[in-house]
Amino acid sequence: MSLRALVGLGVALLALLVVASSSGLAYGWFVREQSAELRRLLLEDVARVSALLDAPVLGAAFVDPATPGFAVQIVGADGGIVLAWGRDELLPLVTQATQVHLSGRRHLIASAPWRGAGGTIRVAHDIEAAMRTRADLARSLGWGGALAFLASTLVALVVARWSLRPLELVAERARAVDPEAPQTIPYAGRSHEVRALTDALNATLTAIRERSRRERTFLLEIAHELAAPLTLVHYHLTALRRERPADAELRSAADAAQELLHTSQDLLVLARGELERPLDLALVDLRDLLERVVGEYPGVRCDAAGPAPVIGDADRLMQVVRNLVRNGVQAAGRPEGVQVTLVAGADEQLLRVEDDGPGLDAEALVRVFERGFRRGRGSGVGLTISKDLVEQHGGRIAAASGAGGGARFEVRLPSLASRVAADDLGGEA
């Protein structure tokens, strides 16, 4: 249940309680006062009639003719009506003021002894109008209460919504926080609670950012420490290999150095956050890149139609091609087991790398681009980086099982032609 609904419900229940109890009190008070007043008026009349009977006053009337619904009966000791005003049927004898129905209307009646004759004085007041007033009041209180209840519920909901809006705003901004580079959440409102929440969130975000900054700095330090030795090892081994091409151990060492260099380049790309770096875009022929990479892995079979121009960052695309070829060579266990095909198309260029290695199972097909997912001897980052780089170039990468049982990777990049705007001369051509 949302906080807003909870607050609304709480306020509504409270309003209901207040309205019901205050209406009940007001109604009860009115009923009590009204009953007392009606009773007092009736008993006054009884006393007046009684006094008049005991000591008649010249010119005084038992009944004020202007008073409607007022009935007086003077009843003899035998129970017969001696005198009657307002009503001819005998009024019942009561010991105290009592409400009765007479001819379908509510009356309040009272009796008093007629001391002179041993009879009784009986008085009736028509209280129908007063009772109607009472019912009207009850209705008014009911409707008013219901309206007040509805209005306060509505106001409560609106106020709850309005006062919880900053919370939603903070939640929205918290959702938008980039986990890679968390920025603090701005809040300029005046709500203390929301400010406290935002401050707490921001303290956490700042701590996370600081920590990841330290980690990144540390990785960069390592990168710097490793960069020169790796460059040198690779350089010297490659030079030695050129001098002594027949030396198998030297070739193995040089290959390993090459491997180390490229893997560390991949790792450093991740550590340095270079994937977020803008690409250095230029016209690149995929066939040139492919030929260079295949040259690094003698034995790989290559079938490249071309040219296959794309817009991209040559270094990054080279890294993609190299990663795929290297991945294939590792899976196949030898360069001869890898077939690279480049198909130049009108809208996109297709690069396919197939190997005759053990292939990918169902799980691997789904997870092969995840960071840290390992297949064979690979570092597990090469394919992850390749996917990111391809997508940065507006392309797609997919893994599938190859025809020969191995794995097949396909990269599709938008061709140059598909990226050139047609209206180059702005309608002047």
Place this chain on the structure above:
Amino acid sequence: MRRERVLIVEDDARLAEVLARELGRGYDTVVVGTGREALVRAETEAFALVLLDLNLPDMDGIVVAEQLEGNDADVVMLTARGDLASRVRGLYAGAADYLSKPFQMEELLARVYARMRSRARARTGVVERGALTLATEERWCAFEGARIDLSAQEFHLLELMLENQGRVFSKDTLVDRLYGAADVGPNAVEAVVSRVRKKLDAAGAGTVVETIRGLGYLVRPEVA
């Protein structure tokens, strides 16, 4: 012929030695290990190219790069720190190159040779693309020998793009390079590009400056 001179600024002595050996095959090399030395040498001697490691013991390599901006020498930066490289690239946008460490020597040599070649081209005072000729010293432009009148901005744009054929220039980069700190939007660049296109098209040169959707502009190298 006099050999070009290259200043190698690298504090790792072993790497510096290897770089000097490789570049020494084609150029005269000078090796220094600190930023201060580098600035003094670059100030007092003529170099064609400075190979600058951004991680130096005495000062920030970025500062060295900034102070070299007015120097005649081209700059190729080496860094193990990608974040620095991107800052520097923003600074120069096409006027310098960089390479991330670790690198393969062939890569580095390829960059240096490319810089040297474009430098040699620039020294002739003429850039060409097919029959389109831009005399960068004498400030004229011609297609098949017929002059095309260009404003200063238009000339600057075409010079930049012809000197960097194959490179995609974003509108933001062009705003930077054409207007510097002046507060103009991408519309100004669009207008300049549009005028250059009309003039080249009127002269019969066809579409030289192409629009790469969402990315910027490109001048394709003319295929021989």
